[in-house]
Amino acid sequence: xxxxxxxxxxxxxxxxxxxxxxxxxxxxxxxxxxxxxxxxxxxxxxxxxxxxxxxxxxxxxxxxxxxxxxxxxxxxxxxxxxxxxxxxxxxxxxxxxxxxxxxxxxxxxxxxxxxxxxxxxxxxxxxxxxxxxxxxxxxxxxxxxxxxxxxxxxxxxxxxxxxxxxxxxxxxxxxxxxxxxxxxxxxxxxxxxxxxxxxxxxxxxxxxxxxxxxxxxxxxxxxxxxxxxxxxxx
Numbered sequence: 341x342x343x344x345x346x347x348x349x350x351x352x353x354x355x356x357x358x359x360x361x362x363x364x365x366x367x368x369x370x371x372x373x374x375x376x377x378x379x380x381x382x383x384x385x386x387x388x389x390x391x392x393x394x395x396x397x398x399x400x401x402x403x404x405x406x407x408x409x410x411x412x413x414x415x416x417x418x419x420x421x422x423x424x425x426x427x428x429x430x431x432x433x434x435x436x437x438x439x440x441x442x443x444x445x446x447x448x449x450x451x452x453x454x455x456x457x458x459x460x461x462x463x464x465x466x467x468x469x470x471x472x473x474x475x476x477x478x479x480x481x482x483x484x485x486x487x488x489x490x491x492x493x494x495x496x497x498x499x500x501x502x503x504x505x506x507x508x509x510x511x512x513x514x515x516x517x518x519x520x521x522x523x524x525x526x527x528x529x530x531x532x533x534x535x536x537x538x539x540x541x542x543x544x545x546x547x548x549x550x551x552x553x554x555x556x557x558x559x560x561x562x563x564x565x566x567x568x569x570x571x572x573x574x
Contacts, residue, residue, distance in 0.1 A: 369381070370570055374568060376420055377398050409459075423440055440488055443517055445517060447557070448483075452479075485561075489517035496509065509568070509569040511567050520560055
């Protein structure tokens with residue numbers, strides 16, 4: 341059982357507990373899409389002003405980045421479960437939201453050093469004969485974020501009276517998932533160049549590169565959340 345399954349189970353348990361106390365006709369389910377990918381959610385009306393909402397999202401994409409003249413292919417894989425409290429201060433369409441995301445967010449990266457990369461400065465003298473294997477060099481790593489991520493946002497719900505039927509909702513917010521942490525960073529290459537993977541000078545370079553990658557991805561700690569939800573209220 342993976343982390344996302346456990347988180348989704350937590351959301352369902354929390355929602356089921358509140359459903360017992362909810363009034364008939366106050367349950368809404370929806371499908372959503374946005375900057376956290378695609379997902380589903382359930383909304384339970386506690387009263388005219390407060391609603392408990394939970395959901396799950398998944399997202400996969402890729403982008404390129406160059407750090408220390410190493411070309412990286414970044415592949416984020418975001419998996420989130422969420423528990424929110426919505427406050428409708430005027431009892432209408434506008435809402436304010438606060439809550440938590442339970443994250444299983446990672447970024448896998450694969451880098452190819454350019455010919456002018458600082459990586460080659462870390463190669464000790466005496467290995468010039470191995471330069472023909474240079475094209476096989478890859479720098480691999482994995483980036484993680486905090487498991488618990490606070491969230492604040494605001495939104496609009498077309499079903500202002502929360503009556504039975506279809507509705508749409510739009511939301512904007514920010515997820516605070518913490519600074520990225522590069523948990524692993526290794527260099528690989530074809531034999532016989534692979535003997536340098538654990539050389540002290542190479543390891544020293546990789547440690548500096550690990551910190552450079554964390555700095556480059558720092559903006560991910562504040563992740564913008566925008567979503568559009570198609571829902572049905574029972």
